[in-house]
Amino acid sequence: MYSDVTENYKRVRFNVEEAAAKYRNPGETVRLMAVTKTVPYEVVNKVIGLGADLLGENRVQEYLEKKDNYQDAEVHFIGHLQTNKVKYIIDSVKLIHSVDSIRLAEEINRLAAQKNIVMNVLAEVNIGGEESKSGVSPDRLEELAYGIAELENIKLCGLMTIPPPGNSEAYFAKMQELFHELGSKKIYNISMDILSMGMSADYVEAIKYGSNIVRIGSGIFGARK
Numbered sequence: 001m002y003s004d005v006t007e008n009y010k011r012v013r014f015n016v017e018e019a020a021a022k023y024r025n026p027g028e029t030v031r032l033m034a035v036t037k038t039v040p041y042e043v044v045n046k047v048i049g050l051g052a053d054l055l056g057e058n059r060v061q062e063y064l065e066k067k068d069n070y071q072d073a074e075v076h077f078i079g080h081l082q083t084n085k086v087k088y089i090i091d092s093v094k095l096i097h098s099v100d101s102i103r104l105a106e107e108i109n110r111l112a113a114q115k116n117i118v119m120n121v122l123a124e125v126n127i128g129g130e131e132s133k134s135g136v137s138p139d140r141l142e143e144l145a146y147g148i149a150e151l152e153n154i155k156l157c158g159l160m161t162i163p164p165p166g167n168s169e170a171y172f173a174k175m176q177e178l179f180h181e182l183g184s185k186k187i188y189n190i191s192m193d194i195l196s197m198g199m200s201a202d203y204v205e206a207i208k209y210g211s212n213i214v215r216i217g218s219g220i221f222g223a224r225k
C-alpha cells in the first residue's frame with residue numbers, strides 16, 4: 001500500500017496545472033488539497049515533502065490523533081461537523097468547508113469570539129438535493145448566508161459541494177451559477193472567493209466550472225479500505 005503515492009501526487013499536480021492553464025484565466029490559481037482520511041501521518045508527510053501545502057480533514061478524532069505528527073501544512077476541515085466537536089478543531093484549522101446550518105455557524109462564532117479570532121468558513125451546498133447528504137439546499141443558501149453575515153467572528157468566504165455520483169458536470173455548472181449569483185449580491189461581511197469542488201473522479205471538470213480548491217484523496221493515496 002501507498003507505494004504509488006509519489007507518482008500519483010505528481011500526476012494529479014500536473015493534471016490540475018494543465019486544467020487550470022486550459023480552462024482558466026492567467027493568474028487564477030487552483031489549489032490542490034490532499035484529503036487524508038484513513039492515511040497514516042507518515043504517508044501524509046511524504047506528500048508534504050513533495051510540495052503539498054494543503055490538507056483536508058474529515059474526521060475530528062482521526063485528525064486529533066494525527067495532527068501533532070504532521071509536518072508544516074495548512075489544514076482545512078471538510079467533513080460533517082457536529083456542534084459539540086467544533087471546540088476540538090477551531091484552534092488548528094484555517095477554513096471549515098462544511099457549514100450547513102445557522103446553528104453550527106453560531107457555535108463556531110461563539111467559540112471564535114472567546115478566542116478573539118474570526119473563523120473563515122464555506123457553506124456546503126447539497127446541490128443534488130440528496131436526502132442522505134449534508135449541505136444546505138440551494139434555495140436556502142441565501143438565508144444561511146445572510147444569517148452568517150450577521151455574526152462577527154465567522155466569515156463566509158465561499159461555497160463547497162459534493163455532487164451526486166455520475167453527471168458531476170451539470171452540478172458544477174449550477175454551483176458556479178450560485179457562486180456568482182451570491183457574489184453579485186455584495187452582502188456585507190461575506191465574500192465569494194473560494195469555490196471548493198472536484199474530487200478524484202471529477203476534478204478536471206470542476207476546474208472547468210470555476211473550482212479553486214480541488215479535494216483529492218484516493219487519486220493521491222490510492223483506494224481506501
Ligand SMILES: *Cc1c(COP(=O)(O)O)cnc(C)c1O
Nearest residue numbers: 035078199200215216217218219
Ligand atoms: C473523501 C473526500 C474527498 C476525496 O474523495 P476522493 O474521491 O477520494 O478523492 C473530498 N471531499 C470530501 C468532503 C471527502 O469526504
